[in-house]
Amino acid sequence: MSTDSEFLAHARDLFADLGPIRTGRLFGGTALYVDDAMFAVIFGDALYMKADKPLAAEYADAGSVPFQYDTKTGVRIIPGLISLPESALDDPDEAMFWARKSMVPARKAATKRTKAKQAKK
Known part of the structure; x- marks a missing residue:
């Protein structure tokens, strides 16, 4: 499934204050x-944010749901990716509120990956 270029541009605009987005x-x-x-x-027309368990609970309280997909053996749920609250899709301030929260577990995961790569050398 390819990402709609307009939706991607919208997401980049919402999160522009975080810095350069690749x-x-x-x-x-x-x-x-x-x-x-x-x-x-x-994924398609949905935006999912990185979350650890405590942050996932905050997202759930705001009406967000975890990313899920179908497999041959049933539905697979990815609890570390939670939908951005729908109201935030049209509100840059709210979108940045959630993005800043999601950057905490995102940075922790990036640091963990970097340390694991360095340990393999």
Whole structure:
């Protein structure tokens, strides 16, 4: 599934205050990165944010749901990717509120990956 270029541009606009955003492929969607930290993923017309357990609970309280997809053996849920609250899609201030929160677990995961790569050398 390819990402709609207009939706990607909209996401870049929403999160522009985080700094330069680069993209990459992830699970058939488009991952959004600031530095080496993947903080969001676009799947179709939905935007999912990086979350740890406590942050996922905050997102759930705002009406967000975890990313899920169908497999041969049933539905697979990815609890670390939670939908951006729908109201934030049209509100840059709210979008940045959530993005800043998602950058915390995103940076932790990036640091963990970097340390693991260095340990292999």
